[in-house]
Amino acid sequence: MILNKRCRSPTKPKKFDDTNDESPKIIIRTGFSTSISSSDSVVHHLYPSLTTVDKIHTIPGMYQVLQNVANTINYSEIINFHINKEMSGSPTGLRKILGHESRSDRLNNNQIQIKSPLQRKSDLFMPKFVIAAIDSHVKDIGIMHFKTITEMIYKLNEVTDCNLNLVRSIYKYLLTTQLESFRRNDTGSLIMRNYDLGIESTNTIFSRLCSFAGIENHLVRGIWKTICQEPGEKVETKSVWNIVNLECGWRFVQPAFTPVKYFLNSDITYEETEFYFLSDFDSLFYEFLPNDKQWQFTDAPLSSFKENLKEFEKNPIITPQFRTLNLSIIDYNKIIAIGKEPFKLEIKYPSELSDSINFKYILKLSHNSNLSHFNQARNLLSNDHEQSNSNLYVISEHHTDQNSISIKIFSLPEAGSYNFTIYASLIDDHQSSVDPTPFYLISNQESKAILSFKLTCSKPVHFEIPPNRITDINVFGTNLIMKRLGLTLCDFKQGILGTDREGKINLVFQMDQPLDLEAYLFSSDPEISSKCLELCILKRMVHNFLIIIINPPHPGLYGLDLHGAPRESYNSLLRSQLPPIGKFLIKCHYQLKSFCQYPKGDNRQWGPKQRFYDLGMHTVGNMDPYVVNEDGKQMEIEIAMLKSLTLWYRFDYDNNGTPKPIDEYCFMNYKNTTKHEKTVSFLLRFPYKGFYHLAIMAHDDVFPTPPDEIVFNYLIRVQDPSSDVEPFPTIIDPILWKDCCLIAPKNYRLNTFDVHFSMLVPRTNQVQITNGERFLDKLEPKEIENSWVGLVSIFDSKYVYIEAEFENKFKKLIKFKTRYN
Structure with a gap:
């Protein structure tokens, strides 16, 4: 594992006395200045770690470097003469060209002009097949033995055609070999000895390798915030980054493994990431703060490092996973303390990730909190833990029309400091298509931290807790599990809903496959019984649509929990064992004009069952199993059959929650409609006001007994019954x-x-x-x-x-x- 170590200078830089030197003073692009009287200093400006000149001609681009220097100082004839005459000769001749050693990389040059890169990383032309070829080549040579680092650079340059690809090779080589290959050569062993002693770091090694390759680079020191730190706290650890000057301009590189924090895992792991290779600085703005403002690449750089350090530390921690997923923050109120106003955050994700991205969060006490009566080691509020209750204080909902998720925290349980960390993961399409189990195990998928905030609460305020019972799913609205099951909410694009002026709400879900679904309603009012809430839901199937009517008894806050599974995959599960798939929050602001309790029916669902379609049956005319009869007149329901079936029925009147059999007010007739299809007609009469339940049963001809398996449930509501209703034969x-x-x-x-x-x-x-x-x-x-x-x-x-x-x-x-x- 490659970890950054503290970089210390092994020797003090040499001081050059150039007061009497009449040679012209030139500005080297590496960012340092010195007086030079020969090409020797030029080479060592670009290659400060060069220890031998025996194979200087093997360094890629060396001839062009010397030629450019010669043109700069008007010594072209001299340089060309020495190159042509001495380059292939003895090392003595080369030493005459190179001269004495200089460490100009340690001399600051105030005249250097750094310009922001004109291209973003996404605009750089690095096709995937080129990257794959470079990485494969680096992997192959990672096991090779090189006598010198020059030979290694020469080998890395075999498949590259520009400095951009060469930097990629060096970067990948460091991460692939983890510096072990350096121990197998003379120069590398010296570097590794300094690395083990803490004198060298991966950044300085990367800088030296770039210098060997003739690539201009710098070490940029500053403050680096990672997920290892607590959000909002003082950053004690200083860090070093590399910046290289390529054809596309100056680019940041961090040649080390990235710290990663997984959901419900307190340990920090280190992984390789592409984000820190040629990073855009605006993407690093919340992570890395250079000491020198010239490397900040912003229109308004932070002029005073110390004065702006506190503001930098207050910013949230944004991890590479956030940028890798191409997420963005579109709404964020930078509040200091929760109480006067809520914490608000909205994250937007790309539309192509709408069916694969999943969010989680953990809200826990800060290590620096003064709350002594809370256990500092456990998660106080975590959305995927049996002992937790984070959904009580964190309100998050999906906005499917905007491809975003919004998070609000209105209150916290006690005064103190809290850490709020958001995690995200992607579900593999190939894996989910092969095995449907991941639909219900998304909570167990490995989610990486993307954002971390510090929140404080000076004084808790009153907060009405959402009454939902599902804790495995923390986001209200259409989530990833529902999408993977093919369940789509048609009319609403959010997860927090409101009732109409009559105090009701209709939810229409479209299903792409047969599902067994259950809906449960919960209230924040303890005086409303669960039995009453059970009768406030009317759930019915209309073809491939699930329609849920919610009729809350009083104004207030209600939670709707959905449980479901595919019928074919989970047909052995009891309805009480169906896994959770989603939840919604419902706000009822209006007093109900007419409150009614719906009958439970058969398995709490009205409409056809799968057996109805398996027998080749379908409805004629109105397919809605919920029918409202306003005048109480006789009505007819027709069911068509594609094969010969035996049908029967059960007709009940709901007498204040108790079913009362009234089969005499229903009559069944068979009709021959076409040559290949028959129709069964059910005539219904209604002697009372209220709800009626018609259960249609059917089976094949092989059974000698009357059918008892219900295939369709109708619910009829009669508002004004007719007088003197006669029963049927x-x-x-x-x-x-x-x-x-x-x-x-x-x-x-x-x-x-x-x-x-x-x-x-x-x-x-x-x-x-x-x-x-x-x-x-x-x-x-x-x-x-x-x-x-x-x-x-x-x-x-x-x-x-x-x-x-x-x-x-x-x-x-x-x-x-x-x-x-």
């Missing part, structure tokens, strides 16, 4: 009634002596009317297939039955009641 046997249809009469009570009967009965040769004890009359077949009609006198009969012959035996189908009963 009673169907005696659902199995025998299959494919039959009663046309007339439709009332259970027969009020006349002569009654006209008309019906459709297949699979029979005779249809007759009896009173249960004796034969009354028979019905005659008509031209229409399976049609039977007739006028029958029912005088002196208490009950009347319609019977049909099946397998040479008459069996009862329908039962009526007469006026004589």
Whole structure:
């Protein structure tokens, strides 16, 4: 692991006496000035660590460097003569050119002019295949043995065509080999000895290698804030950065591993990152503060280092992960203490990350807090911990229309200092497509810290705590789990919602796959019971849409928690075991005009079940399972079938939460609509005001018993029932009634002596009317297939039955009641 060590000067810089030197004084681009009388000083300005001249001609670009220097000091003829004559000769001849050693890198030059780079890192032309080729080459030569560092630089330069790529090779070589290769050569062993003693650091080694390669560079000292420090505290550790002058201008480089902090892990790990290679300084503004203002590259540099150091320390800690994900802060109020106003923060993420980025946070006591009655070692407020309750004080919500997440902290539990750290992670699309389990294990994914703030609370203020029970998910609104499940909220783009003027709210979710979903409502008012809140939710399915109507009983704050899973993957789970997938915060500001409690129904969900579609069934006309009948008139519901099925029903009236069976007010008829499709009609009458539950059951023909598996649940709300509602005739046997249809009469009570009967009965040769004890009359077949009609006198009969012959035996189908009963 490469860690920055404190850099100390091994020797004092030499002082040159240039008072009597008549040679022209030149300004070297390395940023230092001295008087030179030969090209020797020029070379050593660019290569201060050069210890031998035996292979100076192997240094990439050396000839061009000397040529440029010669043109600068008007010694071109002399330099060209020595190069042509002596370069391939003995080392003595080269020493005549190079002359004595100078350490000009330690002499400050006040005349140097540093200009900000004109290009951003993202604009630099470094294709991915070029970077991959360089990294692969560096990896291959990392195991090689080099006699000298010059030979190593020459080898690194084999696949590069410019200084930019050469700097990349040196940078990658340091991180790949972790300096171990330097111990295998003479010059490198000296460097490593100084490194082990703390004299050299990775920054100075990187600077020396760049000098060997003929690349102008500097060591920039300053203050570097990392996730290792506490946010807002004094930064004691000073740091050194490298800055190189390339074709694209001056660029910052930090040739070391980056400190990384993972979620719910107190240890700091070090990893390689591309962010600190050729970094833009505006991206480092909150992390690195150079001592010298000329390296700040800002329009308004900090003129006084000491005066602005405190302001720099107050800034939040921004990690490389924040910049790597291309995140940005679009709203941030730099408050000192929470109480008078809340802490507000909004982070924007790229649209291409909307389906893969996940946020977390930890709010904990600062190590410097004076709160003695809190355990300093544990997280006081963490969103993914069983003992924590961070969601009680941190309100965060997704804004899907803006691709952002907003965070607000209105209050803290006690006065003191707190650290608020935000984490982010990306979920791999390939991994999630192979295994659906990560949908529900996103909380266990490794999230890296991106931001860290220091918050103080001078005096706690009253704060209404959100009543949600889900703690594994801390962000209100459409989150990553819901997106991966294909569940999208259609009408609202945020997570904190408000009711309409009637005190209600309708949430419409579109589903891309069959899901088992549960919705739970919670209130911050302890006087509102959970049973009452359970009846305030109406959840129904309409095709591939889940519609949730929330009807809070009183104004206040409510939490809506969603649990769900794919039906195919988690069909063995009980509904109480469904994992959490999202939550919303609902604010009810209006007093309800008419509060009503919805029936629970079958499994608390209205609409079709998966079995409904598996049997090839679909609705005809209105697909909404929630129907409002304003005038209380008779209504008809039709279900179409693509194959022969046996259907039955259950019709209940909700009597103050207790279901009351009223099957006599529902009648079922089979109809032949097309050659390949049949329709079942359910006629409904409503004697009372309130809610009615129609449960439709179905199964295949292989079962000899009536169906008992519910495939569709209807909820009908009647506001004004009709008077004198008559019940329907009673169907005696659902199995025998299959494919039959009663046309007339439709009332259970027969009020006349002569009654006209008309019906459709297949699979029979005779249809007759009896009173249960004796034969009354028979019905005659008509031209229409399976049609039977007739006028029958029912005088002196208490009950009347319609019977049909099946397998040479008459069996009862329908039962009526007469006026004589």
